[in-house]
Amino acid sequence: MASRWIPLESNPEVLNSWAKQAGLITSQHQFCDVYGLDPELLALVPQPVKAVILCFPITDEYERKRKEEDEAMKGQESQLDPTLVFIKQTIGNACGTMALIHALANSDVVLKPGSALATYIEQCQEKSPSERAHLLETTPVFASIHASTASSGQSAAPSADASVDLHYTCFVTAPVKTAREAEVGVSGKEEIRLVELDGRRVGPVDRGVCTDLLQDVAMFIKERYISGSSSMNFNVMALGPPAE
DSSP: OOEEOOOOOSSHHHHHHHHHHHTBOTTTOEEEEEOOSSHHHHTTSOSSOOEEEEEEEOOHHHHHHHHHHHHHHTTSOOOBOTTOOOOOOOEETOHHHHHHHHHHHTSOOOBOTTOHHHHHHHHHTTOOHHHHHHHHHTOHHHHHHHHHHHTSSSSOOOOTTSOOOEEEEEEEEEEBOTTOGGGBOTTSSBOEEEEEEOTTSSSOEEEEEOSOHHHHHHHHIIIIIITTOOOOOOEEEEEESOOO
């Protein structure tokens, strides 16, 4: 990757600082910690949840599965709503910003009109994931927001050249293509899917039918990311209304 940024620290204060600078009205929606993936801890998260961000350790096994899955996706036509905003990651260590943009651009949260993020999302329409990546690279305000929040964490920020084995990914919901009547459920409503958005992937990843975003993400993270891992370096944060 031609350019590299300082990695973002994984905590809600940093994510909320980034989001507020980019244009999120944080009096209405904020990121918060998910303290555990069991039902009693999920129940503490303010509802409704609009998106979930996961910070996880990259392992050889994860990379093997990712490459296999990406290769299989290349030959398939996506059945997801084409209005999903997906951006390829072309900046090193920018996965925190990528996850934030994916979360906010694909949720019905309120952004300040004319803000950096509202403007960027509008400009992304009718552009390919690679074109959106180039637009992100050439929009200095995002590099500035990322740099200011990367240096505001609780621990000392690593250098941009540091080798970091932690990565961010994002989960949102999306309907299937509305034009395909075969995908409409028996109730006549659109089928809602759990979607993983990660700029390192070839595109949005369909993770199956979604009935409750937070609970379905928790189950998926336990089965796909945590099962069999000896690492404790997992952090889950949810986007929703401010805690009362």
